Amino acid sequence: MIRRTTYRAVLGVLMAAVFALPSVSTSAAPKAELWERWTAHDAASTATIDHSAWDRFLKANLVRRGDGINRLAYGRVTVADRKALARYLEALSMVPISHYKRDEQLAYWINLYNALTVKVILDHYPVKSIRDIDISPGWFSFGPWDKKLFKIEDESLSLNDIEHRILRPIWRDARVHYAVNCASIGCPNVALTAYNAETMGGSLTEAARAYINHPRGVSIEGGRLDVSKIYEWFVEDFGGDEKGVLDHLRHYANSELAKRLAKFAAIDGYRYDWALNDAVPTL
Numbered sequence: 001m002i003r004r005t006t007y008r009a010v011l012g013v014l015m016a017a018v019f020a021l022p023s024v025s026t027s028a029a030p031k032a033e034l035w036e037r038w039t040a041h042d043a044a045s046t047a048t049i050d051h052s053a054w055d056r057f058l059k060a061n062l063v064r065r066g067d068g069i070n071r072l073a074y075g076r077v078t079v080a081d082r083k084a085l086a087r088y089l090e091a092l093s094m095v096p097i098s099h100y101k102r103d104e105q106l107a108y109w110i111n112l113y114n115a116l117t118v119k120v121i122l123d124h125y126p127v128k129s130i131r132d133i134d135i136s137p138g139w140f141s142f143g144p145w146d147k148k149l150f151k152i153e154d155e156s157l158s159l160n161d162i163e164h165r166i167l168r169p170i171w172r173d174a175r176v177h178y179a180v181n182c183a184s185i186g187c188p189n190v191a192l193t194a195y196n197a198e199t200m201g202g203s204l205t206e207a208a209r210a211y212i213n214h215p216r217g218v219s220i221e222g223g224r225l226d227v228s229k230i231y232e233w234f235v236e237d238f239g240g241d242e243k244g245v246l247d248h249l250r251h252y253a254n255s256e257l258a259k260r261l262a263k264f265a266a267i268d269g270y271r272y273d274w275a276l277n278d279a280v281p282t283l
Contacts, residue, residue: 029233030160034169037155040098041105049095049104051111051194053088057081057118062190063279068214070189071279072118074125082122089115093152103197106171110179110195112150113162118190120144120159121183121276129274130183174237174248177230178207186216186228186273208252216273218249218257225264229272242267 060081063071092112097105117130124133136146136158148156167176178188179195188211195203211217211228219226231238231245238245250261 030164032164032168032236035161035165038098038166039170041102042099043101045099045101045104047100047104048197049100049108050091051088051107051196053084053091054111054115055194057085057088057115058190058193062192064192065279068189068210069185069216069277070192071277072121072183072190073279074118074121074276075278075280077122085115085119085122089119089150093150095152097152101197102171103200106167106200107195107197109162109167110176113159113167113180114190116149116159116162117181117183120149127276129276131274168234168237172237173204174234175204175208177234177237178211179204181277183277184273185275185277186271187277188217188230190277205252209254212249212252213254213257218253218261219271220257220260220264224268225261225266226269226271227267229270231267232270 061073061077063073065071089112092108092115095108097108100108120133120135121127121130127133131143133144134142135144136142138146145160146158148158150157163176163180167180179191181187181190188207191203191207217228227245227249231249235241235245238248245267246261246264250258253261
């Protein structure tokens, strides 16, 4: 009899191959399905949430290089910083988030998602890719995204719950994709600082521009247009078709890139690098 761990390892390899196929459509990514319970909010609330601990963690461990990719030095995170991250997450678990205004909630969920992702990597480091962390329940699941990692207001949540059942369907803002980070080179950057309600709009726009104007987001070489698989997996969030994606890209592209994009009526290919965004790779 094949052991469950061996079976899932083989399944993970097969799923990785499927993700790599050019023909993979949006079915490769979860749909946005609203978890109605998290729509509760208080528009009149003036309460704020302190994300300074996450800010300090990022400033201590995030490495910015000349290639435009922000990497995290997982192998150099100190015991003290690990404990500080754990305390920050514990503090977030006690926040009655349903009683906050929308902007505070948005910053909360994005910072929570990113901090939880970093903790998952640290808990299993060293790894080559987040996809190698096979802790999601079920035979046909892989990676960490479906594992219940966090409890808030008596509800257990996974990373997929936060992204696809809360962030995407409640805010319906494609820029959210540039804020949540999956610890991969191909993903939009981990922000250098924590997100906060007061500057949220500007921060999301800045993140969109940074990704789209980087080769990870858009690459034009030899008359060919290749873009991140994010725009294929989540095409419904970017206008619903290739025209919508191209319109979105042109909107956030710098003037030079926008002129080059204007020559294209279709996308030639999609790509994504799942390698860990590690500043000090050890494997």
